Amino acid sequence: MPNDPDDESGRRSGGSGSGAGSGGPGGGNPEMPGDFPFGDPQQMAQMLRQFADMMAAAPAPGSAGTGDSGSGINWDMAKNIARHTVSQQGDASIGPLQYAQVSEALRLADLWLNEATPLPSGVQTTEAWSRAEWVERTMSTWTRLCDPLTSRIVTSMGQNMPEEMQSMAGPLMGMMQQMGGMLVGQQAGQAIGELAGEVIGSTDVGLPLAGEGRAALLPHGVEKFGEGLQIPEEEVRLYLAAREAALHRLYAHVPWLRSHLLGLVEEYAAGMSFDMSGLEERLGGIDASDPEALQEALSSGEGLFQPEDTPQQKASLSRLETTLALIEGWVSVVVDEAVRGRLPQAGALAEATRRRRATGGPAEHTFATLVGLELRPRRLREAAALWSALTEARGSEGRDALWEHPDLMPSGSDLDDPEGFVSGGSAGDDQLDLDISQFTEGLEDRGPEDGEGGPGKGGPESGPRDGA
Template structure:
């Protein structure tokens, strides 16, 4: 594959990352060709149906014909996320390379090592993710639904597959609507990523890597993550802003999927109860990896964001809540997620 800055020396072997990640991800549950085709068709139809349901409930109107909807397998998800990761890390790679250009055998060896590390991460996540909105895909992003994972989870939970597929589509389509109905959102996310890159000190990033990872593993027992261990105070300030933004987006999507659900998904209550238990992780290794990769923090985003959205909507109604989409200055801070009244006073007073 090609990254966003092919003129620069390659610090990550993306082809290796995709190849390794795809192998580690596996193929998913055993299905017949007919079952696979039916699942793909139902997910695509469910996402298209969800657009109108999200619009009616939230008041957000996404233009037609913008971000495409793709139903993918695990290798397809790995490929798409490698492309997104390459774009997201492009500014940081450029800064590091400009400070200390890699060359020769060392550069090629380093690219293989980092490619293997990224591939391992993508391979682990590829078996977990049900769907996501990829904002890095030009020009407006794209929605990915991972069919084998959705089928796997609906079987594991023992829920009605038709209800579960539409329920997942409601959540993921809400993200597509958020980014396409709110045109500044995508560029704002990119600007925050650039802000993190601008604070990178190449020397400090490249020094002490093994020791810091070991420290992260030890801290993982108490909720630490590799992301936290490799961030400066300046970067953590940006990460806190992004956390507020992403918690809003995730919580908003959870509220939509659960509140719209009862009108079109008869078994939504049972699905939510079983799925919430599943989000905790199943085994010891799985939980450790979630902590190290910061996935526990993502679970908190769903919970905290949904509480914020519900509290504000209950207080002022959906129309007034939608002031949150007026501009970046109206996004809740990380602190305001647990203080919705503070957000109402700041934004709506």
């Protein structure tokens, strides 16, 4: 391979070009700062070039396209890596009996929900998926959900480079971002592939990942969820089917909800900044003659960078967690009402579900692996208590009327005092905001979400209350 890029890098960084080619440990350019991050800059430039060549020559297993969504992430590669991860774990196909059992459970549970909420059915099709089918059918939503976050990482790989690196890298900066896109795509694929081994249906993250109306369960996920509960599999399947169908109802008849949730993820991403020390630490001790070692270090299960907490990020995360908690709390209350008297072990199943979500469900681990974002409803119990109080005070129609507009929804601070929210909304406080009376009668305008649901990632006061 020609040595011109190395020579050019040496001339840009060292002025006269003296010392070029002495980029081994202890033999760096004497005009470079002694504390240059990542070690010797020429060694780093050579390493980046070798790694890019290696990645170009070795596509992901089964890769058949670029799949670049515009953010620099190769999502086709991510999907193929996810499918490869699933196949390594073993993935039996779904038989006719399993498919029929899932379809019957979804249809029956959807009928039960008619008695628990005035929102009509949102289920258009019922399906049973293998893990590989879950990857295929949900990948487009993962792309949209992850793009705001992962594109920030790729951009930061160029913007956050130290000035010394930027001055000597020149054309290598674009290659650095391209390499970052491949690495992030690789991590995303691995994380989503691992997630496929844990999910139950299409709505595990509080969002219909396969699109609205397409209700689905993974028989292997249902079986895994029921392990150790000593509850008949049919009962477990019916309870989980009710949760799947309930969330589809919510999204089908609350048109602003999907875009609102995705907007909160984008808002969180916009406030992200990164600590480069983790990347520097990984690259500092790697031998430039071993590009495979570089790939292994950067494509490990850990995040590429460590996001730093900023006030904007904390506020966005609080609003996101509040929205997820309200969605999850509503589903819990509606499902508990729908299955009451029909499933003998409904209480145990509800508690198992709450524990799974509160102590770290699959969505939390996936996003934590990628960029540190946890899609976790930390205040699930408080949200469920608020929806229960609203049901008792106003009935299911008055409760579900809150979903008519995002400004009517409880804020993070309302979760601290559900009874106060209920009584305040029914006290005839329409003078607070005359415009809101156009949407509903007897409901108080709570104002925009204030982001005070707890400091940092949910706040110390919210975590313990949502525990098992």
